[in-house]
Amino acid sequence: MHNPRDPLARFGAVRRDPVVYQIYPRSFQDSDGDGVGDLRGVRDRLGHLAELGVDAIWLSPIYPSPMADFGYDVSDYRNVDPVFGSLAELDELIREAHGLGLGVLLDIVPCHTSIEHPWFREHPDWYIWRDRPNNWSTAFGGSAWTRLGDRYYLHSFYPEQPDLDWRNPEVVAAMQDVFRFWLDRGVDGFRIDAIDRLLKDPELRDDPPAAEPFGLPLRADEARLALTNSRNAPDMGEALGAIRAAAGDALLIGEVYLPAARWGPYLQHFDAAFAFELLQAPWEAGALRRAIEESTRLPGAAWVMSNHDFGRLGTRFGEANARAAAMLLLTLPGPAFLYQGDEIGQLDGPPGESGLDRAGRDRYRHPVQWDASPSGGFTTGTPWLPPVDPERRNVEAQRGDPASMLAFVRELIRLRHGLGDGLELLDAEPGLLAYRRGEHVIVINVTEEPRPLPAEAGDVVLATHEADGLPPHAGVVTA
Ligand code: GLC
Secondary structure (H helix, E strand, O other), rough: OOOOOOOOOOOOOOOOOOEEEEHHHHHHHOOOOOOOOOHHHHHOHHHHHHHHOOOOEEEEOOOOOOOOOOOOOOOOOOOOOOOOOOOHHHHHHHHHHHHHHOOEEEEEEEOOEEEEEEEEHHHHHHHHHHHHOOOOOOOOOOOEEEEEEEEEEEEOOOOOOOOEOOOOOOHHHHHEEEHHHHOOOOOOOEEOHHHHHHOOOOOOOOOOOOOOOOOOOOHHHHOEEEEOOOOOOHHHHHHHHHHHHHHOOOOOOOOOOOOHOOOOHHHHHEEEEEEEHHHOOOOOOOHHHHHHHHOOOOEEEEOOEEEEEEEEEHOOOHHHHHHHHHHHOOOOOOEEEEEOOOOOOOOOOOOOOOOOOOOHHHHOOOOOOOOOOOOOOOOOOOOOOOOOOOOOOOHHHHHOOOOOOHHHHHHHHHHHHOOOOOOEOOOOOOOOEEEEEEEEEEEEOOOOOOEEEOOOOOOOEEEOOOOOOOOOOOEEEEE
């Protein structure tokens, strides 16, 4: 069994509580004027990330793809889509990132391929078929089965993303080769997509009616079912073990859409799982505290409060709470994932404007705003999605401003690496979230009213706001 104690042993900069910066390559930086971000653009901006002090980058998928799900529909696991660059460009990016002490994580999508992956034609038996649909639905709603000829194939996501059959040893071997291929190129770890969907009931039986709540938000139609057959099969450990066997000691972080209490098999093989209880918690002291408590019963939580599927800190928790939310994210123990643009407090775009992603997630994916120009410095061409408000917030303006969100996040990251071991949740008055990390006490005022600092707090070493005590929406790190 893998030893999860030193997950970052392979990183250039070994740090205890790493900050992993999520790059959504399409929207990070365009270098060739086609309006879509690319790997060259990432290389050009590595200096920003080194300055910010993050420990690693995670690249959302960069593989060849018809882009039905913007890269989460992979048609070749061992190459780079021309829109993003080339393999040589990725090699160079890995080399330069390592030179700056930044680890590199790729996004592996093992549950499904693109329907245009040659495997779908050449090896139909690597996929999951049924004569008639059962009652399983996709993550986006609607039946998870699409008819092709006289049979139906399974897709847990879009119909363009047929599910692989991980009970077929040839599939396991082919995907193990994919992990080895990238490790040989110097990658340090992987974010593993939708991993709770990897293995299903071998007989593909209907999901029975739900007997108890799932523990995380679901669509109303999903919540009526127990979801015990369509995902998270009891023998999941075997498939996860095969991934670990191929990945050696690389960092493996699983996107496991399950409450932390059910992470057991995943953490036997992976280093960490995204704590969806915190990501889904409303900005209320009690709910945040419960989510942290649940997710820290055992070590292995990877913290994430914003990403390309759920939206940004400043929109999800409200602009007034963006700094406090960043403080929470970046003072919890274990890997923390910071979504590109959140370091300058970017907001989501308007809902329903572009309709490129059928699940309505475009608004979370607008480009990073590097400067105040209309294109935000993202591209010299026409951006695939327009920047939201580059004149109001951008990296260039914030870089020279010690009162900016960027300066605040940089300071948080610097402080993070000096926080003590473990985490002790403190009993604070209603509306305050307070916890101890060694010598430090962190207090966040989740209410709309000012609050006094609790007795446990020491001297303020970093604050979201310049004021005494705890104004509304404020947070402090004290020592
Ligand atoms: C993950 C990704 C999401 C994608 C889905 C299917 O949840 O984060 O963007 O649509 O998997 O691959």
